[in-house]
Amino acid sequence: MINLLLVTHGNFGRELLKSSELIIGNIENAESISFEYGNSFEELLNKVGEAVERLSKDDLIIFTDMYGGSPFNAVARVSNNRNFYHITGINFPLFIDIAVNRDTYSLEEIAEKIIKNGKKSIVFVNEKFLAD
Numbered sequence: 490m491i492n493l494l495l496v497t498h499g500n501f502g503r504e505l506l507k508s509s510e511l512i513i514g515n516i517e518n519a520e521s522i523s524f525e526y527g528n529s530f531e532e533l534l535n536k537v538g539e540a541v542e543r544l545s546k547d548d549l550i551i552f553t554d555m556y557g558g559s560p561f562n563a564v565a566r567v568s569n570n571r572n573f574y575h576i577t578g579i580n581f582p583l584f585i586d587i588a589v590n591r592d593t594y595s596l597e598e599i600a601e602k603i604i605k606n607g608k609k610s611i612v613f614v615n616e617k618f619l620a621d
Contacts, residue, residue: 491591491599492544493519494551495579496537496560500525502552502579509585516588520544524560537563545573548596550587550603552579574600582610 493516495502502521510516522540524533537560541549549572553561556577564575574596586606591599 490518491548491550491596493588493591494540494544494549495519495521495553495584496524496533496551496564497521497554497579498524498558498560501554505579505581505584508581509588513585513589518544518547519588522560524563530559530563533559533563534566538567541567541571541573545571549573550591550596550599551575552584553577554579576600576603578607580607580610583607 495505497503497505500523503523506516506519506521520540522533522536541551551564551573553564553575554577555561561577568575583603583606587599587603590602594602
């Protein structure tokens with residue numbers, strides 16, 4: 490099974506995981522790390538390093554919320570000599586899709602699916618209704 494790790498600002502990752510479980514049930518082998526006000530970057534880096542060490546014994550995808558933010562930078566820093574995929578810009582429908590389908594596809598196929606479906610998950614609703 491592909492392990493999932495969410496590393497985000499505030500409680501975004503924790504709440505994304507909890508909200509997803511409301512829809513699809515318990516999500517095994519998934520964790521979140523929150524970078525909260527008052528935490529140092531070093532604390533975050535240590536938490537990420539420990540989680541990667543623990544979870545990367547199997548396939549691992551790490552999701553961060555924003556390119557260039559502290560969670561992104563911490564994951565990028567621990568990526569040296571580690572084998573995991575790092576995807577940034579996670580959102581609710583995309584995470585549910587991956588959590589449901591991660592046993593169906595290989596790690597490489599999941600990464601392709603994330604990028605493809607991520608573009609579909611953002612919809613300008615006003616424009617869509619005018620076109621339909």
